[in-house]
Every structure is written in structure tokens, then in C-alpha cells.
Amino acid sequence: MKKTIILTFAVLLAGLFVASCDKIEEGEYLKNPNNSQPTPADTTGQKTLLRKVLILDFTGHKCGNCPKGHKIITSLEGTYHDAVVPVAIHCSNFAKPEEGTAFATDFRTEEGNYMLNNMYIEQIPSGLVNTLLPSAISDVPTEWAAQFAEYVNIEPELSLEVVPSVANGSMSSNVKLTAETVCSRKLSLCVYVVEDNIISGQLDYDSDPSIIEDYVHNHVFRMSFNGALGESVKDNTEEMAKGATIEKSYSKAIKPEWNISNCKVVAFVYDSDTKEVLQAEMVGISQ
């Protein structure tokens, strides 16, 4: 009998050693505690082409877990600087305004609602990193960081130049797309306007109290010049020679609630078939 008991516990103990575990000591939690990692952009002054990475962050001011996504984006910006092209799309019931509360601002847009419904987004925060493929949606912000890292060091196939301007109550934007290698993909182009530094309420489960009345909302999606998912700019698989360009111009009225000096134009080009975003750019608007 004794033998049996000893044997049982020996087996359990053996299992314990076989199935090991890794303890991370305090002070070693962060890989890069000071955000000292250099940006992938070349700093020698010569233009080195960079693959910039789009992050569509589906969010809402009444979503207490959404600031986790905002923090991941801020932390990526600390590491990768302007290689991060974030767009915060406020949508779903979590973005509904509540009159007379900290959540009175209506950040919702027609394009945001369209994407919510057509991307099968079931919960927020949800993010799409460098793709418009619904199946790639991740509701875990830390995963966005991992996905981001996959893209940022890939040589870009295309480059984008964005020149925004403002005149007579409208905003215009010229976008030039250049092939950096021979390109035989079908291409679509999306051009958005986002706004930084909007002070309004946000629910944050990590903060105490959980309602932050003067939260700084950044990269808030305001409008698209050419529809939620943009437009096709090359609808065939004919080769586009290295150096060949496609140029587009857009113009739309400015809404009174926007603070133009905080607005930026975001442009990105994606493969119409695979939905992979091939290049993105974000440029501030100078009046």
C-alpha cells in the first residue's frame, strides 16, 4: 500500500518537473524599458524609404478596455516614431454619446459605422494592422504590437507622398503613389482625415476613478475623401514600372467642429485582392 502511494506521488512529482514553468523576475518585465530602440528610419539625412504601418483602432469612449489599445499605440510611437500610422475609429454602442455626461461628444462617422458592420466587428477594442481583411481582426491590443513588428522591417514596394492644403472652408489633398519596384498588383487608395488632441471623456478600467473627463483623444477618424474603403486606382495586373506614379487629388468641406490645426491627412494604399496595406503616410495640415 505504501508503495502505491509513494508511486502515485512520484508520478505526480515527475509530471511537475516535466511540465516546467518560467518565472519572470520583477524588473525584467519590459524588453525595452526606456524605449531606446532606434527608429528604423535612417538618420543620415539621405532619404531611406520606410514601410509605414497602418493601425485601424476600432474604439469608443464608453469602452473601458479601449485605452489599452491607445496605450499600445503610444508605446509603438515611442519606439517606431512616424512609422506608426494610427487611425482611431469610434464606433458601436460604446461610442454613442450621452448628453449631460462626460461622454457627450459624438465621434461617430458614417464611414466608421460602415466598417463596423462590414468587418464583422463584434467587440471593441478591435484592431486591424496593415490589412483590411476582416478575418485578421484582433481584439487584443498587445497582438497589434506583435503584428506591427512583422511589417515594419519589410522593404516597401510603394511610396506615398501626401500634400494637404486648406482654403475657403475646404480641405484638399494631393496624393502621389510611386512604384519602388515593379508592381503587378491591383491597388486601392484610401485617404482619411484624423484629428489629434480632442479633450473629452473616456472610460478607462485601469484608471481610478474609471471615468477620465479630460482624456486626450488622438488620431480620431473624421472623414474619408474617397469612401470608407477608398477607391481602386489600378484595377489590373499589368506591370507598373519602377518609378511609375499614380496621382490623385481630393477636396471636401471642413466641418465646423474640427480644429484644423490638429488635423492630419492619412493615406494608405492596399492590394485590392489580398487587402494587405502596402504603404501608409500621415501628414499634418498647415494652413
Next chain:
Amino acid sequence: MKKFLFLLVVMFSAFSLWAQKDGKSENKFNVSGNFQSDLQYYFEDQKIGAVAVDEKLLSNSYANFMISYGKFSAGVRFEGYYNTLLGFPNSGGKNDGFGVPSYWANFTNDKLEVTVGHFYEQFGNGLTLRSYEEKSLGIDNAILGARVKYTIVPGVNIKGIIGKQRYYWKLSDGILRGVDGEIQFNEMIKSLNDSQFRFGIGGSFVSKYQKEDNPIYNLPNNVATGAGRINIGYSGFNLISEYAYKINDPSADNNYIYRPGQAFLINATYSQKGLGVILSTKWVDNMSLRSDRNATLSDVTVSYLPEITRNYTYVLQAFYPYASQPMGEWGAKGEFFYKFKKGSKLGGKYGTTITLNYSRVHNIKKTALNDSTPIGTSGTYGYNTSLFAIGNELYYQDINVEISKKWSKKWYTNIAYMNLFYNYNVLMGTAGHENVKANIAVIEATYKITDKYALKGEVQAMFTKQDKGNWILGQLEFTMPNWFFTVFDNWNYGNPDKSARVHYLNVGFGYVKGGNRIQLTYGKQREGVMCVGGVCRHVPASNGFALSISSTF
């Protein structure tokens, strides 16, 4: 797919060969299985928030086939979602399609049981491991791998598992390894076999491997969790208790904090003829374990925390169900059941049963690591707490009284009253919503017209000043051999928004014969939450026809 079917055939041929060698006359092939298909046709109904579905018709279907021969058995499962019914987990369409999500083969003799392929398993109360299927929630976290169970001597059992969990049509990223051992002394020691006193102990250990690939945090590749349990009994008294501990497991659930997790539960019961008492408590901190640290909702859960609140079956009592909070909760429950004897003053001719139930759940007390780090900040230890430290925030409370009585051979009634507190923001994961306080009353009466025909009527009412206000529900159900007919109306007559005072009317009938069942209903479904065992899913509003066909063979 073809490859796997071929494999199954080969495995089975091998099995039958072995079995034939055995040469026992009891060996014969036995084929069994079951099938279920749920279809729904959707209409748009803006008044209740029911959306239009492009496909108009959606369906979930399942079929299991099992074949056994002597000590061998094998099975295969088919599933089809064309496309997945609304409200089931399907973000990005990842659940849609048709396929064979699981298959298995098993050998069992007196001492040994070996399973290869997909299997479900639970260690102890499930704190360290529970892989299970709950179709109504869209949960199936079966493990694909191998499992061995061995009885060393009667009463001394060990089991070991290794594998990966099912994640929709794919496998989860992490690999699970686990062992569990249990000693039941009354079975092991012959002289104790018939003793009134019962005693047993058990322990389990589960480790998950998932390669870390996070650009920001140093994450553990291997995360382990272990638990010890004990059961003591004497006559009608039983006590079970289990404690589990999990090492650092930064995950999407805990917002990437590094503190370990703990869970402790005690469940004491006493029963004798006509009397039952249950007292339970549990305390949980940071105890969510999944085989993929990035998973959320009900995906690839490994640990399971048994619910502490009662699972209600009446619609309005189940309106605001409790969802377990693996990140931290303390709960206690007391349930008392008494049956007044037949012939006594309160018992009457056929006896009367009274059930009292009370449960209360709070948050746990957490303190910040220092003045500058908010509780739960990613990339930190998270916070401090200690075992059984209870916080001030009430999550849930229910008080319920239920009296059931058979008046005569023809009449049976059940009445219930419930008082509820529901922390809407925490349990629904939202903000700025009022907590719900509600009183709910239920009267149910069944009249047996003849031995084969019965009519049941039900009136339920919920009174609350919060959320959607008062509701009243009336239901009639008629049963006869092979057939049943039901109609009910759930009316939100007290909605503060007068235009939302909607009748959710449902009519349906069904036919049951042998192992076959077919049911057709038409009606409106309110938006809500449905929970089984503390695990919940959101049910969207819908309006339409639902057809359900099931069969076992």
C-alpha cells in the same frame, strides 16, 4: 480531410484485429450517434434592434458518430455553419464553414484507458483544467492529443494529458501538458469500504507552452498552474475544497500584469430525507488561464471557475444572469431545501417543498503597488491583495424563495419570489449604467387533463426602476403524446421609453418520437445575455422562424 478519414479507417481495422484476437463473445460492433440542426430565418425589426441578415437564413448543425467494439471505440464529429447563427462567436466569419473538427479513438480495460485524438477532460473542480463543450454558448475547447488514465489500485487513479486545444477550425497556439492524481481512501482500504466516514485527496498540475513573441514585454513561454483538493464526508455530510495557484501569466485577460493567480473554494452539503443544505464560498484572483495568452471571450479557456450563484430557469429570473469574474471575485451561497411530509399540516396530501436561496458576490480588495502606478498597469506586478480580502463593491446578490406543491392528482403549482441586485457595469462590461435592483415573481400551475394530456400556465413579472423597467410574461404549454404546443408573450410594459414597450410574442410546436425531435417556433427574441455555469454570451435581438431538428440513434 481525406488523409484523416483514411487514418481513422486504418486505426479501426487495427482495433478490430486486436479485438478479434481477444475472442470474447461480448465483442460486437455497435454504432451510435446523434444529429442536431438549428436553423433560423431572420426578419429585420428596427423596433427591437433586430438586424437584417444578408443570407436571410442561418444554421448551425452538428453530428456525432461513434463506433465501439469490445474495449475499443472511436468517434468522429461533423459540424456545419452555413453561416453561423447570430450571437454565436464568429468574429470575422471564423466559425463559418463545414468540416470535421474532432475525431478520436479509445481503448479501455479495467485499469487503463487511452484516448488519442480529441477529448474532453476535467481535473478536480476544473480550476486547473476543464476542456468541455457547451453548444448553447458556442464553446468547444476539446484537446487534440493523447490522454492516459490508469488505476494503480482501486481508489488510486492517475491521468495525464498532452495536446492543443481546438480554436474554431484551427488549433490554439499553446501546448497543454497536465497530470492529475486522486486517492479515495474508502475505495483503496478494504476495511473502510463500508465506513460512514469518507476521505479523499487529489492534486493536479497543468503547464502551457506558448512561444513568446511580444515586442514590448518579456513573457513566460511556460506557464504552470497547480491545485490540491480534499473531500471529507460523514453520513449525509460532505465537504469538498480546492486551492489553485498559477504563476505569472501576463495575458490579454489580466492586461499583461505579472502577479500570480489564486483560487480557493469550499462547498459543504448536508442531506437527509426531505432536507438539504448547501453552503459554498469561493475567492478568486487573476485566475484566467487560456492556451493562448491573446485569446478573449470564451475562446480556448483552460481553467474553469465553478459558478457560485444559482442557475435560474424561469425566463425573467434568468434575465440578469451572473457571469464569473476570473480577474477577481468573492462569493458565498447558501441554499436550503425542505420537504414537508405528506399528511402533515403544511405538507397536505402530497407534500410541499420549500427552497430558500441566497448568494452574494463582491469584488476582491486590491491595493496599488505604489502611488504612481494605477492598479492593473500593464508590464507591472499589477497590484497587491491577500487571500480572502473582500472589496466593497457588490457585483451580485439574489434572495429567492420557491414553494412547490402538489394539490391533487391533477393539480401542481410552483411559486417563486426573487430579489435581485445586479452590477450592470461590471457584469456587462460597460459604464455609466445604473445598477439593477429588481423583484421577480413567478406562478406556475400544471393541470393534468388525463394521464397523457397536460396544460401548464405560467405568469412571471419583474419590477424594476432601472434598465428597461418592468416586464410581464405569460405562457401556456399543452403537451400530449408526441406533441407539444407553446405560446408565450414577454411584454416590456414598463419601459421608460414608451415607444419601446414591445410584446415579444412567441408561438411554437414540436414533435418528439423515440430519439427524434423536431420543433418550429416563430417569435421575437429580446437582446440579452445567456449564461451557463457562469460563462456567458450576448444574445442579439431577433425576429423570425426557428427550426430545430435533433435525432439520436
